[in-house]
Amino acid sequence: MSQSIHLSRTHALTRLLKRFVPGLLPLVRYQRSDLRHDCIAGCSVAAVALPVGIAYAAVAGVPPVYGIYASLLPLFAYALFGSSRQLITGPDAATCLMAASAIGPLAGGDPQRYMELMISLTLITGLFNIGFGLCRFGFMANFLSHPILIGYLNGVALIVLAGQLPALFGYQGGGGHFGDKLLDFIDKVPATHVPTLLLGIVAIGILLGFKRWAPRLPAPLIVAVLGIAAVYLLQLSPKGVAVLGAVPTGFPSLHLPGFDPARFETLIRHAAGIALISFVSGIMTAKSFARRNHYPIDANQELIAFGVCNIITGLAQGFPVTGADSRTAVNSAMGGRTQLVGIVAGGVILLFLLFFTAPLSLLPTAVLAAIIAVSCLGLFDFASLRELYAASRRELAFSLVTTASVLYFDVLPAVSFAVMFTFLWLLLAASHPRDAVLGQVPGKSTFHSIADYPNAITVPGLLIYRFEGNVVFFNSDYFKERLMCRITAAKTPVKWVVVDASPISMIDITALHNLIDLTEELKERGIQFKFARVRRSLRSFFDIHWLKSNPLINDAPRYDSLDAATEAFVRWEQGTSDTAKAGP
Secondary structure, eight states: OHHHHHHHHHHHHHHHHHHHOTTHHHHHTOOGGGHHHHHHHHHHHHHHHHHHHHHHHHHHTSOHHHHHHHHHHHHHHHHHHOSOSSOOEEOOHHHHHHHHHHHHHHHTTOHHHHHHHHHHHHHHHHHHHHHHHHTTOGGGGGSSOHHHHHHHHHHHHHHHHHHHHHHHHTSOOOOSSHHHHHHHHHHHGGGOOHHHHHHHHHHHHHHHHHHHHOTTSOHHHHHHHHHHHHHHHHTOGGGTOOBOOOOOOSOOOOOOOOOOHHHHHHHHHHHHHHHHHHHHHHHHHHHHHHHHHTOOOOHHHHHHHHHHHHHHHHHTTOOOOEEOHHHHHHHHHTTOOSTHHHHHHHHHHHHHHHHOOGGGGGOBHHHHHHHHHHHHHHHSOHHHHHHHHHHOHHHHHHHHHHHHHHHHHOHHHHHHHHHHHHHHHHHHHHHSOOEEEEEEOTTOSSEEETTTOTTOBOOTTEEEEEEOSOBOTTTHHHHHHHHHHHHHHOSSOOOEEEEEOTTOOOBOHHHHHHHHHHHHHHHHTTOEEEEESOOGGGGGGSOHHHHHHOHHHHTOEEESSHHHHHHHHHHHHTTOOOOOEEOO
């Protein structure tokens, strides 16, 4: 008895750990055969994550050391709370830019105030993530369509690229929107610092070369080391080449920001947008690598994991993080097998933070700009734009308009536009579904569209109509319009209209009233309006007593099959009774 109780408690604890800390059990049951692969992958991830984190700190507008914190701490948190074996969390171009765009106007040029607000934003973003996860809002992964997300990230990539022009060309850049940065660049091109530009061009060339011919090597680390060596050996700093400067060593101090009620509502709004975009971007990365390695991803658990990562990073004075596609790709390419990769990578970055930050003072900002620029080139998805051009010009237009909104309105307002474009696309698709007149095809047992099968046989006087979508308030008029067009276009006068209702899985009261009105209108024209293959689940949208009390609905004829409807029409034509079933 006691043994069975112990086993049941063990199973309950195991289920609890799988639910909230899914990464812990694989670590407890770790297979020694995976250790070599995970260690190699972890060191490779650290070699890429460290310089990239420092580079993205500039995008977020914070000191370089906070980029190291944001690359370090989420690795440990996600290893325990995440459901992906390959995903690496850390700074990302979109989240960094969104955070900087949110905080910049609120800080008023005060660096200390900027950091306080950045910490608050990161913590609130983490709370949003956890709240969404506990409320089972993982379906938000499908909230933004692929073309809309591509357009959004393309706009982010262009803005980040424009922001790196001052560091690459060696001039003092201004702020403003994308257009302002381009105009500022055109105005200050004559003031280009040639040694800085040459260093940046060489760094970009090396990074692209490694990406093309040696993708498994940690190119950002190699380029950073070469940049430090160039500054030291060629004495480039006295010649005007800007360098990173001193980076403090040691652990970050935990810090809770002060509460500012005047800005809290604004931070809430921006944090919600960052939580949405960063989750959608991160979960897409997690799912793509999970598909390659044949295991499932829990979207709700990913929300919780991202939330924990952001809270830990915020307490350490970091900035918002998410799933990082470039570092996840390194992990996969180097053969990483389990969540231990993140712990190994975090340990390597921690050792560097404690003992080896001194050489970073000579790291050229042009090299950091080159690392960001090449990362953004990977973020800009030319292949998807080409596919959209070939497959769907309408969805290509949505993607390009989203990009334009990011460039014109800036990153955070464009989140609202991205959501609006998604809803607009859904409404367009749902409000104008395909429809068809059906007939019997010789040799086939089912009914098919006469447009697809010109040899389909129709019964004179009988119009069998199919509307391939739900009938609700925003498309019920379109339903009526299309049906009346089909009636007008019929070769013989229509006596019966039978709607194949099998594709209709939802109906609302507005559409129901419109159908009742349509029934009366057709009756005045001598046309009977009937339904076939009606889903019983449609009853659930209304009170059953109300349905029974309405004779126009309750007594409406319906048929179990299109064959039964056709046979009933033939009997009706011959003067015999119609045996249709009544009721919804």
